[in-house]
Amino acid sequence: MxxxxxxxxxxxxxxxxxxxxxxxxxxxxxxxGNPLPxxxxxxxxxxxxxxxxxxVLPVRHALWNHHxxxxxxxxxxxxxxxxxxxxxxxxxxxxxxxxxQFSPEWVRLFSFAFLGICLGGIIxxxxxxxxxxITRILLCGIGGLVxxxxxxxxxxxxxxxxxxxxxxxxxxxxWFLLLGILENYYxxxxxxxxxxxQEGHVYLLxxxxxxxxxxxxxxxxLTGHSxxxxxxxxxxxxxGQLHLENEDPDGNxxxxxxxxxxxxxxxxxxxxxGSALLQYHEV
Amino acid sequence: MSFLKNWLPGLILAIPLLCSPWIVxxxxxxxxxxxxxxxxxxxxGEHQLFLKLGRNPAGDKDYFSSDDLxxxxxxxxxxxxxxxxxxxxxxxxxxxxxPFGNFPESLSSEILESISNxxxxxxxxxxxxxxxxxxxxxxxxxxxxxxxxxxxxxxxxDSELSQLLVEAIRDFETGKNxxxxxxxLPSLKAGEEQENLFSSQQKDQxxxxxxxxxxxxxSVPPETITRELESLGGGVIQLVPGEVxxxxxxxxxxxxxxxxxxxxxxxxGNVPYLLELKFRNEQKPVxxxxxxxxxxxxxxxxxxxxxxxxxxxxxxxxxxxxLWWLRRPRLSTTGRTGFVILNPEENFRFLEMPEGVKNLExxxxxxxxxxxxxxxxxxxVNLIKQQKTFLIEDKNYKNALLINRRRSHRTLLCNxxxxxxxxxxxxxxxxxxxxxxxxxxxxxxxxTPVPGDxxxxxxxxxxxxxNFNGSRQEFPLVRNITTxxxxxxxxxxxxxxxxxxxxxxxxxxxxxxxxxxxxMQEFTMLNGRRIEQRFLRxxxxxxxxxxxxxxxxxxxxxxSKTQKKKEPVTKAG
Numbered sequence: 001m002x003x004x005x006x007x008x009x010x011x012x013x014x015x016x017x018x019x020x021x022x023x024x025x026x027x028x029x030x031x032x033g034n035p036l037p038x039x040x041x042x043x044x045x046x047x048x049x050x051x052x053x054x055x056v057l058p059v060r061h062a063l064w065n066h067h068x069x070x071x072x073x074x075x076x077x078x079x080x081x082x083x084x085x086x087x088x089x090x091x092x093x094x095x096x097x098x099x100x101q102f103s104p105e106w107v108r109l110f111s112f113a114f115l116g117i118c119l120g121g122i123i124x125x126x127x128x129x130x131x132x133x134i135t136r137i138l139l140c141g142i143g144g145l146v147x148x149x150x151x152x153x154x155x156x157x158x159x160x161x162x163x164x165x166x167x168x169x170x171x172x173x174x175w176f177l178l179l180g181i182l183e184n185y186y187x188x189x190x191x192x193x194x195x196x197x198q199e200g201h202v203y204l205l206x207x208x209x210x211x212x213x214x215x216x217x218x219x220x221x222l223t224g225h226s227x228x229x230x231x232x233x234x235x236x237x238x239x240g241q242l243h244l245e246n247e248d249p250d251g252n253x254x255x256x257x258x259x260x261x262x263x264x265x266x267x268x269x270x271x272x273x274g275s276a277l278l279q280y281h282e283v
Numbered sequence: 284m285s286f287l288k289n290w291l292p293g294l295i296l297a298i299p300l301l302c303s304p305w306i307v308x309x310x311x312x313x314x315x316x317x318x319x320x321x322x323x324x325x326x327x328g329e330h331q332l333f334l335k336l337g338r339n340p341a342g343d344k345d346y347f348s349s350d351d352l353x354x355x356x357x358x359x360x361x362x363x364x365x366x367x368x369x370x371x372x373x374x375x376x377x378x379x380x381x382p383f384g385n386f387p388e389s390l391s392s393e394i395l396e397s398i399s400n401x402x403x404x405x406x407x408x409x410x411x412x413x414x415x416x417x418x419x420x421x422x423x424x425x426x427x428x429x430x431x432x433x434x435x436x437x438x439x440x441d442s443e444l445s446q447l448l449v450e451a452i453r454d455f456e457t458g459k460n461x462x463x464x465x466x467x468l469p470s471l472k473a474g475e476e477q478e479n480l481f482s483s484q485q486k487d488q489x490x491x492x493x494x495x496x497x498x499x500x501x502s503v504p505p506e507t508i509t510r511e512l513e514s515l516g517g518g519v520i521q522l523v524p525g526e527v528x529x530x531x532x533x534x535x536x537x538x539x540x541x542x543x544x545x546x547x548x549x550x551x552g553n554v555p556y557l558l559e560l561k562f563r564n565e566q567k568p569v570x571x572x573x574x575x576x577x578x579x580x581x582x583x584x585x586x587x588x589x590x591x592x593x594x595x596x597x598x599x600x601x602x603x604x605x606l607w608w609l610r611r612p613r614l615s616t617t618g619r620t621g622f623v624i625l626n627p628e629e630n631f632r633f634l635e636m637p638e639g640v641k642n643l644e645x646x647x648x649x650x651x652x653x654x655x656x657x658x659x660x661x662x663x664v665n666l667i668k669q670q671k672t673f674l675i676e677d678k679n680y681k682n683a684l685l686i687n688r689r690r691s692h693r694t695l696l697c698n699x700x701x702x703x704x705x706x707x708x709x710x711x712x713x714x715x716x717x718x719x720x721x722x723x724x725x726x727x728x729x730x731t732p733v734p735g736d737x738x739x740x741x742x743x744x745x746x747x748x749x750n751f752n753g754s755r756q757e758f759p760l761v762r763n764i765t766t767x768x769x770x771x772x773x774x775x776x777x778x779x780x781x782x783x784x785x786x787x788x789x790x791x792x793x794x795x796x797x798x799x800x801x802x803m804q805e806f807t808m809l810n811g812r813r814i815e816q817r818f819l820r821x822x823x824x825x826x827x828x829x830x831x832x833x834x835x836x837x838x839x840x841x842x843s844k845t846q847k848k849k850e851p852v853t854k855a856g
Binding site: 001008011012015016018019021022023025026029056063064065066072134135138142192193194195197198199200201255256257258259260261262263264268270277279281283 | 587627687811
């Protein structure tokens with residue numbers, strides 16, 4: 001479970017790096033000169049990096065959980081828009097630092113680190129997580145810095161592949177790896193669906209509250225079960241324990257085959273929502 | 284302590300963040316570029332260098348101007364450069380057009396020697412790419428009658444030359460090094476007002492592609508065109524008809540005298556430039572830096588073509604979708620009968636039901652990643668084939684075998700039943716077995732007190748009630764001690780397999796009510812927790828076996844209404 005999550009993180013980081021690089025190159029190809037009047041290439045590159053990272057970072061759990069595309073796309077779009085703003089802000093600020101006797105390397109590093117911190121805030125805003133907001137924001141700052149450092153190093157030491165590509169690929173992979181390690185440590189519980197069409201589906205419990213049901217607004221959407229309500233149950237964390245709360249008017253919620261209206265669950269407990277069977281696990 | 288525990292990981296992570304500038308600086312000191320930074324931006328004809336200089340020692344003005352500084356490249360005393368201050372302070376950007384040639388004598392002669400033998404052989408000259416081949420030039424020049432029409436600047440610019448340029452640039456699309464483009468023009472004639480051979484856009488393109496234009500012409504080239512070509516790093520050679528070989532020899536010598544070519548394949552002009560920048564009134568250079576020109580070329584590469592980038596872009600998007608798609612739930616059990624091991628250490632693998640299985644003993648031979656304690660005497664848990672599924676029969680009462688988290692001795696296994704065999708948790712999968720819903724399951728709504736056992740008589744207003752929300756039935760606690768169980772001797776009789784004969788007791792102690800568990804085998808739960816004895820509060824949820832009720836101290840309904848409701852019950856009793 002943990003190692004597969006790390007592998008997924010790394011793969012996602014590499015893909016993101018490739019996506020950013022190809023987008024940068026595409027823009028470079030189409031713009032051929034000055035894309036936007038009065039704006040340096042540095043700033044719009046920052047906006048693009050913010051766009052992709054802001055889009056991908058908040059939805060990495062949604063991708064892992066194999067959410068429905070509609071559920072992935074809406075946070076992705078929100079994160080991407082916020083990411084553009086953050087990119088413009090951070091890289092613009094970095095550009096203005098050039099005037100204060102900072103060398104371009106320093107400016108780039110600062111911009112990347114600051115963008116990382118901003119993205120950390122965006123992740124928390126788009127996808128409210130259960131714990132450790134400070135650590136996560138700091139970690140995102142480090143992640144941004146890693147990308148910057150890797151780009152600088154690959155410029156300096158002339159790797160065989162284009163410097164920007166190598167920087168983005170390596171930096172992205174390291175950033176996502178760091179996040180994956182942190183999340184392996186803090187997001188330690190998940191639900192596993194045992195029956196129906198979604199059998200074997202794993203859902204990470206990475207937020208403070210989750211709602212379960214067949215409705216499209218839920219966090220965990222159960223499909224193909226006849227006796228599941230629109231919003232069937234709520235899951236929330238309290239005092240380090242996971243609590244389950246019934247939202248179904250018929251009260252068709254049971255833990256270990258005993259009907260409950262509110263119950264704390266333990267490792268290995270079988271949760272039954274109508275006809276759907278879930279199991280709670282801790283890593 | 285909790286403060287430290289919460290913040291320690293953050294602090295640990297903050298340390299590298301704070302140290303990273305120092306780390307980067309240390310690493311940078313080992314790098315090649317220190318004082319001068321070549322901007323990684325676009326190559327627009329010039330090389331851009333960033334300089335960081337202190338304040339002007341003269342003190343009367345903040346910026347340096349190009350008059351204050353002298354730039355020398357490879358010993359050439361005063362090289363032209365453009366100084367652009369960026370920002371409010373002393374960060375300067377220098378734009379230099381680095382020259383080709385002007386290299387130390389020893390170096391260039393060595394290079395010349397190594398290459399001059401195979402000048403027109405393309406194999407030894409990867410980068411010296413002729414747009415027109417040698418044969419073609421000869422073919423043109425051998426024409427007895429050279430075209431009489433001469434080009435005026437206008438016609439060249441608009442039609443033929445621009446077309447030639449487009450073709451040449453397309454041909455040179457792939458490489459990223461210097462190219463010498465030799466074009467044959469039958470006649471170049473000084474027009475009336477011949478100013479420019481190339482438009483500014485074409486010039487820019489030539490510079491960016493690093494194409495050096497050389498012209499072979501049969502007429503005397505006009506002065507303006509010669510100067511223009513020279514400014515672009517090229518030149519003109521006059522071709523005398525009948526003396527083609529001599530002319531080509533001249534071209535060869537001209538090219539060799541103009542460009543220093545490297546012996547390193549793949550790069551041309553890859554000779555380090557020694558840059559020295561000093562103040563006009565000082566002898567010692569402020570900056571003395573060797574720039575590897577190969578590095579410059581690699582940095583100022585052309586944008587990739589759309590045919591490369593677009594597929595990569597689409598590929599990366601597809602990869603993102605693929606990552607999502609790979610996480611789809613996988614059905615490992617389709618159509619087969621067996622057990623899914625629900626212990627996460629076993630990776631939820633599927634265990635096919637062995638042929639002709641008689642009991643659960645086969646689980647003792649199961650290879651597990653972690654040592655697991657199973658129930659003893661698994662050979663006494665019989666599996667009896669019944670229609671398409673199995674009847675599970677536990678002959679050993681002491682076995683810790685639970686089916687759907689309940690102890691049962693004889694059950695027909697349904698699809699998606701959960702079996703606890705000691706520490707091993709199994710999920711029974713059999714699509715042909717009847718679904719779980721059909722089993723005579725204990726339904727919560729049905730487990731309510733037997734009506735006849737209801738206490739009779741008028742109720743006091745402060746009598747607490749047990750509200751069975753499944754049936755909207757209320758059971759008032761009129762006695763000081765109310766016993767609950769499945770046996771008929773109890774005050775409240777709950778007819779259910781899950782309820783023990785003497786299951787629980789609610790007693791009045793002082794002004795409070797206490798719930799006490801009496802059964803060893805079955806559970807009594809208060810608000811979802813298993814308890815032994817606990818005082819009750821208003822609104823508490825009590826679970827006795829599989830009956831759920833709510834304890835209500837203050838009754839919401841008026842007494843008369845409840846009494847009315849009870850009348851038919853008492854009559855029946």
